[in-house]
Amino acid sequence: MKAKNMRFILMCMVLFLNIIFTQKMVHQYFYENYKNALIYCALNLVIFPAALFLYKYDVKKLKGADRG
Amino acid sequence: MEKNNRFPFEEDNYTHNINRNNERKLDRRGFMKTLAGAAGVFAVSSLPWGALAAKELMGLGEKEYPHQKITDIAAIPIGDSVEFAFPGEHDSALLIRLGENKFVAYQNACTHLRCPVYWVKAEGEIICPCHHGKFDVKTGEPTAGPPRRPLPEIIVKVEKGAVYAVKVKRYEG
Ligand code: FES
Numbered sequence: 001m002k003a004k005n006m007r008f009i010l011m012c013m014v015l016f017l018n019i020i021f022t023q024k025m026v027h028q029y030f031y032e033n034y035k036n037a038l039i040y041c042a043l044n045l046v047i048f049p050a051a052l053f054l055y056k057y058d059v060k061k062l063k064g065a066d067r068g
Numbered sequence: 069m070e071k072n073n074r075f076p077f078e079e080d081n082y083t084h085n086i087n088r089n090n091e092r093k094l095d096r097r098g099f100m101k102t103l104a105g106a107a108g109v110f111a112v113s114s115l116p117w118g119a120l121a122a123k124e125l126m127g128l129g130e131k132e133y134p135h136q137k138i139t140d141i142a143a144i145p146i147g148d149s150v151e152f153a154f155p156g157e158h159d160s161a162l163l164i165r166l167g168e169n170k171f172v173a174y175q176n177a178c179t180h181l182r183c184p185v186y187w188v189k190a191e192g193e194i195i196c197p198c199h200h201g202k203f204d205v206k207t208g209e210p211t212a213g214p215p216r217r218p219l220p221e222i223i224v225k226v227e228k229g230a231v232y233a234v235k236v237k238r239y240e241g
Binding site: 008014032044045047048058 | 097099100104107108110115117118120122125
């Protein structure tokens, strides 16, 4: 598979994980498992720089090459 | 211009006044950008939850009320009950002496519609008069009637001839 499409799929995964972590975090909070809630919160936070990096990287890679 | 000078316009697409280039196009990069932004929004919006959870973990979490004396052991015969209030003065509760050294206590608001429940010695059950709900005296589990959840149990401690309320057990659903 082309690396370009790989990055695209990765980005979709980011959104997917965001949704899952948020859902889990809220539920764990209401189930009073505060430690788990914190873990999911941290995961949600970590994923943002990763997504940003991925986006920047993607833009760099596509520079010059044909955009699609 | 020439073509559209008449009224009404002949065009029927209602978009003749949109001139920006690619206004309606979401290309690959735009999509990637949106997702990255969404990740940011997710991150920021999960901060308050994290903060609340951390606060709960740090201290406020385990609500330990000051131990509160309910009654002297001598004042309550085996099989009898006393009412008291715990943890707040409006949270009425019920202490039942089951044996020589066996005490159980529950908050006595029925888990159906919060009627006060009573200990009926003759039947050995906690009974709610409102809709004939019944609770097991040893566990607080509902045994009959509309209630579906157990009564919140209060952990008690026997010390120096008196019974103390320690804390309310967390409900585990
Ligand atoms: S309020 Fe107790 S059974 Fe309905």
